[in-house]
Amino acid sequence: MSEHQYKFNVSMSCGGCSGAVERVLKKLDGVKSFDVSLESQTATVVTEPAVSYDTVLASIKKTGKTVNSGEADGQAQSV
Numbered sequence: 001m002s003e004h005q006y007k008f009n010v011s012m013s014c015g016g017c018s019g020a021v022e023r024v025l026k027k028l029d030g031v032k033s034f035d036v037s038l039e040s041q042t043a044t045v046v047t048e049p050a051v052s053y054d055t056v057l058a059s060i061k062k063t064g065k066t067v068n069s070g071e072a073d074g075q076a077q078s079v
Helices: 015-027 053-061
Strands: 004-010 031-037 042-047 067-072 075-077
Touching (some): 004 053
Antiparallel strands (some): 004 067, 031 042, 067 075
């Protein structure tokens, strides 16, 4: 597999919340692209093969936001 696509449902109440999630994803090595949507309360992240689901999850959790659910390549994962 050439890359991973992770999708997280994150509780974000304002632009500052989504901005915090964007900032940690921007700093994470191996992230090819990401889309953080305040409207749909989601963060979709495309990474290189070496970046694990748990690594991305831990980075998002560092913001203090609640991660309600997550998927790795279409498969539901624990949060």
